[in-house]
Amino acid sequence: MKLTIVGTGYVGLVSGTCFAEMGNDVVCVDIDEAKVEMMRDGELPIFEPGLELFFERNIREERLSFTTSLEEGVKHGDVLFLALPTPPSEDGSADLSYVMGVASEIADMLAADPALGYKIIVDKSTVPVGTADAVQSVMEEAGLEAGDRFDVVSNPEFLREGVAVDDFMKPERVVIGSHSEKAAKIMTQLYEPFVRQGNAILTMDPRSAEMTKYAANSLLATRISFMNEIANVCERVGANVDDVRIGIGQDSRIGKRFLYAGIGFGGSCFPKDVQALHRTANDYGYDFKVLDAVLKVNDRQRKRMAEDIVEYFGGSLEGKRIGVWGLAFKPNTDDVREAPSHIIIRHLLENGAKVQAFDPEAMETTRDVLGADIVYAADAYSAVDDVDALVICTEWHEFRRPDFTRMHERMKLPLIFDGRNLYQPKRMAELGFDYFSVGRPHYAPTTEPVESLLEASNDHAA
Ligand SMILES: NC(=O)c1ccc[n+]([C@@H]2O[C@H](COP(=O)([O-])OP(=O)(O)OC[C@H]3O[C@@H](n4cnc5c(N)ncnc54)[C@H](O)[C@@H]3O)[C@@H](O)[C@H]2O)c1
Incomplete structure (x- = not known):
């Protein structure tokens, strides 16, 4: 399949490289000229174990290339992935300017050139509920008809930095959120080689797909904050959190993973995603008290x-x-x-x-x-x-x-x-x-x- 990935950070570059490794023809677009230059020279801009082998092989075999031109990317791909940043805004909500900005550029390009045909626009970034619908509106406002010239899919990414290549090559599940049967079918075909061991490709509506990503990260962050609270109490009562962790982890309803106490969670996802879900709930008139506590405990x-x-x-x-x-x-x-x-x-x-x-x-x-x-x-x-x-x-x-x-x-x-x-x-x-x-x-x-x-x-x- 011909694919375009817009944004070559931890998610975009890993996704693009792994899709190429499965035989797809991938063009990666990034606005950062120095980064694109570096990748064209065969140098990786990030450290991610296992990525180098696939990166070098697929550049050599001409299935993976890099450009700063969005136009070139839009011409190339039948499926256009947006793997763009969604950093926190001042009020905690996700800043959608990168995603919506690129979506509107794509809309203009498609509207100006009918010969570009049908494209699937995929939100791979972690985006608030309703973003796929907002992208769809941008396309429609440019005069494009859904199902004919484009469809929008929410396909949140669950890879973990540090084991991102393994996670992408063998995902525990793939989530595809779409109103379009045609788009969901094409996306399923694209992901089938990654789930040969029988892991699920889950299709649902875009809002549920968007929510699934936030719910997953927020629950994991909640486990960490919860265990940090348990640890702080352990210190006061003379208990040992390691023993407590093992004691509760044997319970299959709880499970052994993600129960380690420490100095709080960080990274580019958990803090911002918990904040963003808290904000979304607020925007819809709901005070999500647990998430507020998760963030305060972490701070x-x-x-x-x-x-x-x-x-x-x-x-x-x-x-x-x-x-x-x-x-x-x-x-x-x-x-x-x-x-x-x-x-x-x-x-x-x-x-x-x-x-x-x-x-x-x-x-x-x-x-x-x-x-x-x-x-x-x-x-x-x-x-x-x-x-x-x-x-x-x-x-x-x-x-x-x-x-x-x-x-x-x-x-x-x-x-x-x-x-x-x-x-x-x-x-x-x-x-x-x-x-x-x-x-x-x-x-x-x-x-x-x-x-x-x-x-x-x-x-x-x-
Ligand atoms: N990092 C993770 O572990 C992870 C995991 C799952 C989901 N996510 C989500 O995926 C998204 C991307 O995260 P990331 O960590 O890969 O981000 P990142 O900051 O590492 O990469 C984003 C890339 O987009 C490029 N970019 C910015 N504006 C652009 C434009 N207009 N056109 C083309 N390229 C542009 C940047 O130069 C950068 O290379 C975020 O929404 C994040 O929440 C991240």
Whole structure:
């Protein structure tokens, strides 16, 4: 099939590349000239595991190309995907100017040239309920007849950054929202190769499809905020949230996933999507109280650890050096949009600390935001050189089993604030660290030097 993807961010580029991998002929359009130039040179503008192989292969085999010309894209594709940003507006609603702007340009092009024939316009961006209808109105206002010259489909994307290629190639479900049987049939054919294991292609009306995406993200965000609340209570009552998580996760009605306490959710989706659904409900005269609480809990949780650090040092971080491990909003991505790490770092800086940070992939994206406000360490161990404390913000694999002796030697104080609960509190105390995590007990560190403890445990193992 001939496809056009408008917007080559995390969603557009992954979708375009994976569609090409399935044999489709894909043109990707982006307004960012530097990005298009880079991709034409065979360079990926984002870090996404597994994407490079498909990207290179499909460019080489001429199924994947890039342009800044929307006109070229509209001429090429029978199906036009809009994978454009929908950032939050000041009032929390989704900013639809990118989607509606491109939709109206497409409408004008189709109206001016009947030879372009029939096109399916697909909203792949996360857009508020009613957007597909609004896109349809824009087309009709340009004199185009639905079913003859165009149809609009809502096809929300559920991929997760970090595992986006796998998610796209083997989606747990595909949602297709359309009033048109013809469009739904074509979309089903397009997605059939991706669900050969039997996962569902669900067809529904566009409003339900749009709502499905917001409901999914909002429910996941609610689980996180709920578990963070449980963790905060665990600390007060002397319970351990890890045990509680495992205890409740065995219940098949609850399930094991998405129950981890930490420093709150971030990223380009959850915060804005929860806000947008809250706003939509409000616009329709409904006060969605749970979502309001989810956002408030998350705001508090993202600041909490930084506040604990300031309190630990008696109210000021003047003259303190703090190391940070992890900048990306989650592992396996370079995306730092709404990252809890950045919120924590800003709080530390405001309170007088000097910050030195390391992330395996998100150094450049962080530099774009924080510039020279922090020091960018060459590796994880350099980030703890001479620090008064280390804060762990992202659970990258390489942080899970570090060399604690090396860390202890390099840190000025063996003090760790772990926002991702990577280590066992008791064990950390035995290794001589003053170790704070989320929703778990704190143990006073032993005074014995860490080397002798490690030697002792090695002897014991031998
Ligand atoms: N990132 C995710 O994990 C994810 C997952 C599911 C859904 N979504 C949704 O998908 C949408 C896109 O998200 P993203 O993370 O890929 O965004 P992004 O910011 O990474 O990418 C958007 C791209 O659109 C381009 N663009 C902007 N205006 C344009 C125009 N007029 N013409 C052509 N290109 C233009 C930008 O240059 C950028 O490359 C959003 O609605 C988001 O909520 C994102």
